[in-house]
Amino acid sequence: MTDQKEGSSSGSKPVIVVAVVWAVLTIATEILLASINFHPYGASREARISDDAFDFLMYLAAPIFVFVIVAVGYTVIFNRSKGGDADEDGPPIRDHKVFTRTWLLISTALAILVIITPGFTGLDELRAEPNPDMVIDVRGERWNWNFTYQDTGVETQDKLVIPVDTRILFRVTAADVLHSFWIPAFRIKIDAVPGRVTETMVTAEKLGTFADDETSRVQCAELCGVGHARMWSEVEVMSKADFDAWLTGAGG
Amino acid sequence: MAIVEKPLSIGTSEPVLADRPLGVLTRPKGGNGWRDWLSTVDHKKIGIMYGVAAMFFFVVGGSEALLIRSQLAVPNGQVLSADPYNQVYTMHGLTMVFLFVMPLAAAFANYLIPLQIGARDVAFPRLNALSFWIWISGAIFLNSTWLVGGGGADCGWFCYSPNSGVVFSPSHGVDFYAIGLLILGIASLVSAVNLITTVINMRAPGMSWFRVPVFTWMMLVTQFLLLFALPVITVALFFLMFDRLFGSQFFNPDTGADPLLWQHLFWIFGHPEVYIVVLPVFGIFSEIIPTFSRKPLFGYSFVVFSGIAIGFMGWGVWAHHMFVSGIGPVSVAAFSLSTMFIAVPTGVKILNWIATMWGGKIWFATPMLFSVGAVTMFTIGGVSGVTHSLAPVDTQQTDTYYIVAHFHYVMFGAGALGLLGACYFWWPKIFGHMLNERLGKVHFWLATIGMNLTFGPMHILGLQGMSRRIDTYSSGFGFALWNAVATIGAFTIATSLLVFFYNIWKSKKDAPNLPDPGPDPWDARSLEWMLPSPTPEHNFDEVPEINGLDEWWHRKYGYDDDGNVVRIATVEEAAQKGDATNVHLPSPSFWPLVVAIGMPLIGYGLIFNLWLAVPGGLATAGALFAWALEPADDPDAHHGGSHDDHEAPALTGADTNEES
Ligand SMILES: [Cu+2]
Numbered sequence: 001m002t003d004q005k006e007g008s009s010s011g012s013k014p015v016i017v018v019a020v021v022w023a024v025l026t027i028a029t030e031i032l033l034a035s036i037n038f039h040p041y042g043a044s045r046e047a048r049i050s051d052d053a054f055d056f057l058m059y060l061a062a063p064i065f066v067f068v069i070v071a072v073g074y075t076v077i078f079n080r081s082k083g084g085d086a087d088e089d090g091p092p093i094r095d096h097k098v099f100t101r102t103w104l105l106i107s108t109a110l111a112i113l114v115i116i117t118p119g120f121t122g123l124d125e126l127r128a129e130p131n132p133d134m135v136i137d138v139r140g141e142r143w144n145w146n147f148t149y150q151d152t153g154v155e156t157q158d159k160l161v162i163p164v165d166t167r168i169l170f171r172v173t174a175a176d177v178l179h180s181f182w183i184p185a186f187r188i189k190i191d192a193v194p195g196r197v198t199e200t201m202v203t204a205e206k207l208g209t210f211a212d213d214e215t216s217r218v219q220c221a222e223l224c225g226v227g228h229a230r231m232w233s234e235v236e237v238m239s240k241a242d243f244d245a246w247l248t249g250a251g252g
Numbered sequence: 253m254a255i256v257e258k259p260l261s262i263g264t265s266e267p268v269l270a271d272r273p274l275g276v277l278t279r280p281k282g283g284n285g286w287r288d289w290l291s292t293v294d295h296k297k298i299g300i301m302y303g304v305a306a307m308f309f310f311v312v313g314g315s316e317a318l319l320i321r322s323q324l325a326v327p328n329g330q331v332l333s334a335d336p337y338n339q340v341y342t343m344h345g346l347t348m349v350f351l352f353v354m355p356l357a358a359a360f361a362n363y364l365i366p367l368q369i370g371a372r373d374v375a376f377p378r379l380n381a382l383s384f385w386i387w388i389s390g391a392i393f394l395n396s397t398w399l400v401g402g403g404g405a406d407c408g409w410f411c412y413s414p415n416s417g418v419v420f421s422p423s424h425g426v427d428f429y430a431i432g433l434l435i436l437g438i439a440s441l442v443s444a445v446n447l448i449t450t451v452i453n454m455r456a457p458g459m460s461w462f463r464v465p466v467f468t469w470m471m472l473v474t475q476f477l478l479l480f481a482l483p484v485i486t487v488a489l490f491f492l493m494f495d496r497l498f499g500s501q502f503f504n505p506d507t508g509a510d511p512l513l514w515q516h517l518f519w520i521f522g523h524p525e526v527y528i529v530v531l532p533v534f535g536i537f538s539e540i541i542p543t544f545s546r547k548p549l550f551g552y553s554f555v556v557f558s559g560i561a562i563g564f565m566g567w568g569v570w571a572h573h574m575f576v577s578g579i580g581p582v583s584v585a586a587f588s589l590s591t592m593f594i595a596v597p598t599g600v601k602i603l604n605w606i607a608t609m610w611g612g613k614i615w616f617a618t619p620m621l622f623s624v625g626a627v628t629m630f631t632i633g634g635v636s637g638v639t640h641s642l643a644p645v646d647t648q649q650t651d652t653y654y655i656v657a658h659f660h661y662v663m664f665g666a667g668a669l670g671l672l673g674a675c676y677f678w679w680p681k682i683f684g685h686m687l688n689e690r691l692g693k694v695h696f697w698l699a700t701i702g703m704n705l706t707f708g709p710m711h712i713l714g715l716q717g718m719s720r721r722i723d724t725y726s727s728g729f730g731f732a733l734w735n736a737v738a739t740i741g742a743f744t745i746a747t748s749l750l751v752f753f754y755n756i757w758k759s760k761k762d763a764p765n766l767p768d769p770g771p772d773p774w775d776a777r778s779l780e781w782m783l784p785s786p787t788p789e790h791n792f793d794e795v796p797e798i799n800g801l802d803e804w805w806h807r808k809y810g811y812d813d814d815g816n817v818v819r820i821a822t823v824e825e826a827a828q829k830g831d832a833t834n835v836h837l838p839s840p841s842f843w844p845l846v847v848a849i850g851m852p853l854i855g856y857g858l859i860f861n862l863w864l865a866v867p868g869g870l871a872t873a874g875a876l877f878a879w880a881l882e883p884a885d886d887p888d889a890h891h892g893g894s895h896d897d898h899e900a901p902a903l904t905g906a907d908t909n910e911e912s
Contacts, residue, residue, distance in 0.1 A: 107595070
């Protein structure tokens with residue numbers, strides 16, 4: 001394969017133009033990203049971890065995505081022709097070792113970086129503090145959620161009430177088919193599997209009810225039949241004192 | 253060596269009669285009517301039939317998509333109730349994946365692979381016909397569930413157990429799902445074996461591995477993925493079928509079954525399936541972008557190796573579909589690592605396409621427009637895909653509309669748009685006239701704007717808490733605006749498709765008044781463009797000798813002393829005339845069709861009444877025997893002077909009989 005030099009039409013000028021436009025647009029995109037909030041209401045420690053990881057990925061993806069758009073855009077605008085003639089052929093560049101190796105190196109390095117942090121570190125954080133202050137058994141059945149507060153044995157349906165700033169372990173199972181226990185405001189989700197117990201933990205950091213924000217709900221996220229869309233329950237985060245009062249009341 | 257089936261006779265102008273086993277089985281001669289299409293073993297006709305049928309199912313799947321979007325257009329939609337809604341999106345997914353994107357890619361593979369490697373047909377022409385007929389009978393079987401199965405499958409395309417069990421899904425929809433996909437799987441498996449053999453054994457003299465066009469390379473990798481992925485899903489589907497029809501307990505957790513077994517089996521097939529869909533369009537981009545940039549593909553070997561790398565790594569990422577299923581933290585960590593790393597070879601490809609355009613002389617004809625658009629959409633789908641690899645982020649996204657958005661950018665944005673662009677590119681080669689450029693551009697812009705309106709907002713909906721597969725949502729959830737936008741987008745895509753069909757009709761009508769496109773309207777690079785348009789039945793007058801990558805381009809262009817490109821031959825001089833006579837071709841056969849007709853009958857028998865399976869089984873088994881006993885070629889056909897497809901002294905054209 002001929003490793004020919006770049007032709008005259010692609011000297012250093014286009015590279016500089018693309019580099020400058022890329023730098024400007026990347027900065028603009030980063031500023032834009034910083035000013036946009038992609039995420040709905042977040043009410044837990046886990047929400048911060050998840051959202052921060054997502055935002056970090058967006059910041060890292062911006063320069064790469066902008067590079068693709070600027071490079072494609074540059075060629076689209078400046079390398080057009082009507083097609084047809086032999087003398088109109090572009091330079092037969094079949095390879096450019098520095099360029100490909102740099103790209104390979106950068107993309108591999110970025111992959112390693114994000115997989116370590118926020119990937120593994122986030123995973124680790126989510127599973128850190130393994131000692132729960134409270135355990136709630138969750139059972140999904142077509143098409144309801146049931147919540148049992150261990151220690152007290154209080155059972156509720158259609159509403160999950162938890163205290164703020166408390167490490168809560170959900171032990172999730174299903175009575176019939178797969179369901180998935182998802183609280184969008186908390187960014188936690190775990191499948192409810194019949195015959196098995198799966199676990200997820202959360203620490204709520206903000207008081208709130210479903211009426212305040214509709215993401216405060218337990219939403220089924222795994223297809224479970226015709227009631228799937230309607231399989232959701234309200235979530236309320238109470239202060240510890242209110243919660244104790246509520247639990248006593250509910251336990252009657 | 254273009255045809256692997258045994259040649260009938262060599263080295264004589266006397267017609268030689270083959271044995272007629274049992275004295276009754278002869279091979280049909282073909283002709284021009286519908287009988288010719290039913291018995292054809294010509295890879296080009298089979299490719300065209302795949303393409304036509306795929307476009308038909310694109311309309312079916314698209315109509316289902318419009319039903320889905322109509323239901324979700326406003327909160328508390330009243331178009332469909334939950335049960336039919338579940339059926340419609342399940343069938344939408346199955347139709348688009350198995351009956352549109354895969355067969356449309358198969359259409360191009362069938363038509364182009366023999367041409368790109370300089371062969372006269374695939375290795376096993378009758379098996380090729382068998383693949384097509386089994387595929388179409390499976391497709392019809394799968395959709396007949398609407399009429400006779402009590403509705404479609406209602407379990408989503410990945411049909412998780414135990415929801416797919418007979419207790420929770422009592423209609424016959426899931427039975428049709430299981431048996432339909434089994435039949436379609438046989439078709440793909442047969443075709444994979446056939447195409448792999450073809451590419452390995454039938455390349456023209458001189459075509460070493462690094463002279464194989466990238467489209468053929470990517471299709472080869474795709475066929476290997478099919479070869480290894482289909483057995484896995486076949487096992488799973490057999491289990492499911494036995495569970496439902498014969499009371500086996502593979503997936504019933506009440507009797508001790510592992511409720512995650514199906515998920516693992518499905519995704520071990522299902523993730524490679526994603527690459528089965530996108531690798532062919534990677535190949536298409538790699539043909540179209542160099543042609544219209546008027547430059548060789550940048551980093552050919554990089555593109556090929558990254559395709560192979562994706563093919564290998566695609567096996568090690570399946571559990572990223574299962575991060576919240578309760579698999580352990582080490583599994584999650586390992587699969588997020590592999591998922592992140594599959595982005596690297598994918599990124600390499602995007603870089604190569606951009607570098608190919610860089611400094612080129614780009615001609616923005618419709619195929620190029622589609623390819624550049626599809627690469628851009630694929631980049632968006634790639635970025636959103638990378639976010640899934642991080643478990644803390646994926647936890648929020650999985651099973652939501654964010655995922656729906658992501659895979660539609662890949663499957664529709666890259667897959668469908670790439671394949672539609674390929675239609676514009678290869679249309680003149682296949683049908684002998686161009687598609688209208690102006691309508692093509694309208695098609696492109698409507699489709700691209702439509703898809704971004706449809707699938708862009710779904711990212712937001714998913715992050716805001718909209719689960720997948722919900723048939724409705726209440727107005728208090730804040731999903732109304734973006735769902736309305738998505739529905740408008742879906743109808744925009746539908747409009748773009750109407751423009752495409754109008755273009756097909758109008759271009760055909762206008763063709764007689766327009767200049768003939770000739771063999772090579774785009775001034776392209778690979779071997780299919782050295783043949784007249786449409787391709788003659790025998791493909792190559794003479795099998796070409798290959799001296800390098802982009803063989804056809806090098807027959808037109810050379811370099812002067814300064815390294816500048818100069819034309820050394822016109823298309824007319826370099827192209828083949830297509831007027832060779834007496835080229836030895838395999839004879840048609842009806843038996844592949846009969847074998848295939850038996851299969852859905854067996855399916856109906858398994859579901860409704862085993863006695864029904866008897867005629868189906870007899871048809872399939874009987875036809876297989878008839879096939880085996882059928883003479884290798886039409887005993888009455890002469891075999892003339894063209895012997896370049898097998899070793900024999902060439903005769904000077906004494907014999908002018910029609911091609912066999
Ligand atoms: Cu559910």
